[in-house]
């Protein structure tokens with residue numbers, strides 16, 4: 674093995690190790706490298722971490738779950754959660770807006786608020802954006 678090949682193999686190995694470390698706590702979720710900036714995968718039904726805006730597929734904060742860091746505008750379709758979220762928990766200090774791009778209807782989720790979708794709006798949100 675020449676030096677260049679060895680360096681490349683070492684870099685690949687280091688990258689694999691970093692991915693393995695970062696996804697160890699979220700083994701059943703999508704690979705971290707496929708998530709948009711500011712998005713983390715949570716375990717199904719996991720409690721919402723501090724300083725995070727959390728979304729859950731099901732009511733009562735159950736089912737597949739993700740967290741968004743404060744201030745990151747996110748397209749939920751980029752990680753399979755568009756038109757499918759039922760529960761939102763805002764553990765950040767900012768006000769978030771949950772937007773249905775199909776109707777341009779938006780709902781406000783204040784800092785500290787737990788919100789479950791109504792029957793009318795369930796499974797409609799496409800975007801999470803933040804107020805300034």
Ligand SMILES: [Ca+2]
Pocket residue numbers: 756773774775776796797798799
């Ligand atoms: Ca929608």
